[in-house]
Amino acid sequence: MTVFKTFLKVLNKCKVPIIMYTVILIAFGGFNMQTSENSTNFVASEPDVLIINQDKEEGVTKNLIEYIKKNSEIKEINDDEQAIDDALFYRDVNYIIYIPENYREDFLHGENPEIKIKSTGDYQASLAEMMLERYVKVANLYQKNIEDEQELIEKINETLDKQTEVEITSKLDTDNLSKATFYYNFTNYSILAGCVYVICLILSSFKEEKIVKRTIISSMNYKTHNRQLLLSNGLFAIVLWIFYVVLSFILVGDIMFTTHGLVYIANSFIFTICAVTIAFLIGNLVMNKNAINGIVNVVALGSSFLCGAFVPMEWLPDSVLTIAHILPSYYYISSNEMLTSLETFNFETMKPILMNMGIILLFTIGFTIVTNVVSKRKRRIG
Amino acid sequence: MAFSNIENSEKLEIIKIAIVDNEDFQDNEIWKEAFKTLSDKENEDRLFDTKYTTEEEAKQLLQDGEIVGYMKLEEKPKVIVQSSGINETILKQVTEEITQNSEIVSNLAENQIKKEMTAGNYTIDYEKIYKDILEMTQNQEANIENISNSNLSYTMIEFYTLIAMACLYGGILGMVAINQNLANMSHNGKRVSVAPTTKGKVVLSSILAAYLVQLIGLALLFVYTVFVLKVDYGTNLPFIILLGAVGSLAGLSIGLAIGTLLKTNENVKTGIVISVTMLGCFLSGMMGITMKYIVDTNLPIVNKINPASMITDGFYSLYYYDTFDRFFFNVASLLAFAIIMMILSYTSLRKQKFERL
Numbered sequence: 001m002t003v004f005k006t007f008l009k010v011l012n013k014c015k016v017p018i019i020m021y022t023v024i025l026i027a028f029g030g031f032n033m034q035t036s037e038n039s040t041n042f043v044a045s046e047p048d049v050l051i052i053n054q055d056k057e058e059g060v061t062k063n064l065i066e067y068i069k070k071n072s073e074i075k076e077i078n079d080d081e082q083a084i085d086d087a088l089f090y091r092d093v094n095y096i097i098y099i100p101e102n103y104r105e106d107f108l109h110g111e112n113p114e115i116k117i118k119s120t121g122d123y124q125a126s127l128a129e130m131m132l133e134r135y136v137k138v139a140n141l142y143q144k145n146i147e148d149e150q151e152l153i154e155k156i157n158e159t160l161d162k163q164t165e166v167e168i169t170s171k172l173d174t175d176n177l178s179k180a181t182f183y184y185n186f187t188n189y190s191i192l193a194g195c196v197y198v199i200c201l202i203l204s205s206f207k208e209e210k211i212v213k214r215t216i217i218s219s220m221n222y223k224t225h226n227r228q229l230l231l232s233n234g235l236f237a238i239v240l241w242i243f244y245v246v247l248s249f250i251l252v253g254d255i256m257f258t259t260h261g262l263v264y265i266a267n268s269f270i271f272t273i274c275a276v277t278i279a280f281l282i283g284n285l286v287m288n289k290n291a292i293n294g295i296v297n298v299v300a301l302g303s304s305f306l307c308g309a310f311v312p313m314e315w316l317p318d319s320v321l322t323i324a325h326i327l328p329s330y331y332y333i334s335s336n337e338m339l340t341s342l343e344t345f346n347f348e349t350m351k352p353i354l355m356n357m358g359i360i361l362l363f364t365i366g367f368t369i370v371t372n373v374v375s376k377r378k379r380r381i382g
Numbered sequence: 383m384a385f386s387n388i389e390n391s392e393k394l395e396i397i398k399i400a401i402v403d404n405e406d407f408q409d410n411e412i413w414k415e416a417f418k419t420l421s422d423k424e425n426e427d428r429l430f431d432t433k434y435t436t437e438e439e440a441k442q443l444l445q446d447g448e449i450v451g452y453m454k455l456e457e458k459p460k461v462i463v464q465s466s467g468i469n470e471t472i473l474k475q476v477t478e479e480i481t482q483n484s485e486i487v488s489n490l491a492e493n494q495i496k497k498e499m500t501a502g503n504y505t506i507d508y509e510k511i512y513k514d515i516l517e518m519t520q521n522q523e524a525n526i527e528n529i530s531n532s533n534l535s536y537t538m539i540e541f542y543t544l545i546a547m548a549c550l551y552g553g554i555l556g557m558v559a560i561n562q563n564l565a566n567m568s569h570n571g572k573r574v575s576v577a578p579t580t581k582g583k584v585v586l587s588s589i590l591a592a593y594l595v596q597l598i599g600l601a602l603l604f605v606y607t608v609f610v611l612k613v614d615y616g617t618n619l620p621f622i623i624l625l626g627a628v629g630s631l632a633g634l635s636i637g638l639a640i641g642t643l644l645k646t647n648e649n650v651k652t653g654i655v656i657s658v659t660m661l662g663c664f665l666s667g668m669m670g671i672t673m674k675y676i677v678d679t680n681l682p683i684v685n686k687i688n689p690a691s692m693i694t695d696g697f698y699s700l701y702y703y704d705t706f707d708r709f710f711f712n713v714a715s716l717l718a719f720a721i722i723m724m725i726l727s728y729t730s731l732r733k734q735k736f737e738r739l
Contacts, residue, residue: 017653090675118530123468136524170464
């Protein structure tokens with residue numbers, strides 16, 4: 001109880017920076033969700049295309065524009081080349097099509113006019129390019145044989161209308177699930193950063209030389225002392241975790257009330273416990289208060305980058321993902337990713353997720369043991 | 383943080399699919415040939431890794447997540463996938479392209495035959511017509527010219543925000559430096575305030591010292607990002623250094639301002655410097671690159687006064703644009719920001735007087 005009381009006292013003393021930091025992290029989580037629709041993570045099958053038409057919108061040109069409109073998400077961006085380039089860089093549009101002046105005339109004369117494009121070179125852009133190429137090819141082929149523009153357009157459309165029937169077997173709400181995954185992946189950063197920052201800050205007060213000396217000569221076993229401290233810190237972390245869970249109900253919505261949501265929550269709970277032990281270990285290693293910030297960044301930002309909390313996992317190079325295997329965040333995030341496509345819940349399908357949870361728990365135990373070893377060593381004061 | 387080859391994985395990967403190997407498919411040369419070419423290991427434009435199975439097997443494979451989807455050819459082709467997504471769409475697009483191509487071939491052939499008939503030619507070589515048209519469809523190229531900038535690697539922003547964060551963390555140094563001179567913050571400060579040396583001199587020299595330390599730190603970070611992480615800052619070295627130096631100054635000045643304007647203990651001041659830095663970095667895209675764009679397009683004013691964003695945007699414009707207007711605008715705003723912060727701290731520092739401590 002003594003330890004817990006001291007813990008609360010220290011917590012009270014540092015309340016301003018702690019509340020500030022926590023509020024900021026929670027706000028980040030919330031804000032970040034607003035960008036999720038625009039994020040690279042979002043599953044969308046229609047590329048975002050911007051058309052800049054320098055020709056008159058009639059005849060063949062009009063038909064080309066309509067065809068692209070039908071098959072992609074058309075973006076409207078100010079007619080300012082810099083804004084357009086920015087949009088391309090940040091993947092707001094994947095593909096920009098510049099229809100040249102006199103396109104219609106030139107095309108009807110069989111000149112195969114050059115169409116300039118700008119492309120991000122990713123999946124979506126390739127898709128848009130496939131679409132444009134197909135149109136141009138089909139149009140060129142018919143143009144050689146059909147004189148009349150109206151008939152030509154009809155023929156082109158008739159051919160391009162031959163679409164493949166698609167059947168989707170999954171009944172999952174993929175959009176909302178990827179939203180939840182996006183949110184919970186981000187909590188990897190906020191939970192780690194929050195725990196490491198706060199716990200290190202609090203532990204550093206316990207590490208002042210006079211206090212350490214008093215603690216060592218007290219009758220309390222160092223293991224008991226560590227355990228009580230760990231539990232008190234755990235309590236703080238759980239409060240933090242509850243905040244995030246509540247926020248996820250608000251931001252993600254209905255899907256959190258399903259089994260999927262339950263697994264997301266359970267997964268993040270296990271990760272939170274692991275984060276506490278990581279923070280506890282770091283707090284025991286680090287004596288200098290000023291170093292805490294640097295460490296928070298290395299640990300929280302570093303493992304979030306490496307394990308794909310900010311950049312989708314599938315984009316990360318294999319070498320990075322191999323390195324990421326030594327970090328608990330990797331298992332947390334890959335469970336979240338698996339959940340996106342998990343359809344039925346039974347032992348067989350849940351196995352990889354349960355495995356991941358097990359690995360995170362092993363990490364937790366490992367960190368606790370190392371902490372005890374470290375703090376035993378540190379008890380010797382020269 | 384080895385993002386060096388991240389863009390490679392952004393390009394198209396080979397998609398695993400299955401095809402129901404039924405009679406309709408076996409009888410159809412166009413389809414058989416098309417999928418054979420697209421799944422050919424020797425083919426540079428290989429798109430698919432195709433398994434030929436029965437329908438049950440394909441269903442099972444799909445359920446196990448082994449394949450993206452499968453195609454069944456009856457009268458018409460049908461694509462069965464688990465969810466909507468990019469790979470699924472590509473499969474759909476490809477099957478459509480094949481359907482449409484065969485449609486074109488038959489349309490054009492029909493047309494050709496009609497023409498020959500009306501021309502009075504009744505000894506038609508059907509084989510040849512089909513072959514010619516097929517060849518024509520295969521050789522038809524779309525005339526598309528890609529004019530996009532090759533510097534499109536948007537993970538670079540991540541590193542630019544990192545540099546921005548390093549610059550702004552200089553604020554902690556600035557704050558520590560100023561605390562050494564404040565009578566209410568340290569014993570050192572008490573001594574400074576009663577010493578006969580001009581206060582301005584002492585403050586200025588400690589600020590310069592902090593700035594120097596910060597520049598050395600930043601230089602190390604640059605060396606590391608350039609040589610180990612292979613970050614691309616563009617080619618204009620003097621401008622990169624200029625931006626780094628101005629950015630650090632802005633960071634330092636935030637620390638000075640927070641150090642002088644707020645009258646609380648060191649923990650809280652550090653907390654505020656960090657929060658301001660983190661918030662700035664967050665808005666400039668550190669925890670999700672899209673964030674910067676969202677703010678830039680919807681609330682541009684926020685990023686115009688956010689030093690982290692000015693630094694990030696400065697590097698971005700050096701990397702992505704050939705012109706320097708935007709770069710210099712960012713440098714100028716950073717300077718203005720730093721000057722305002724310094725004037726604020728200067729006035730507040732001048733006013734400080736302590737009757738007792």
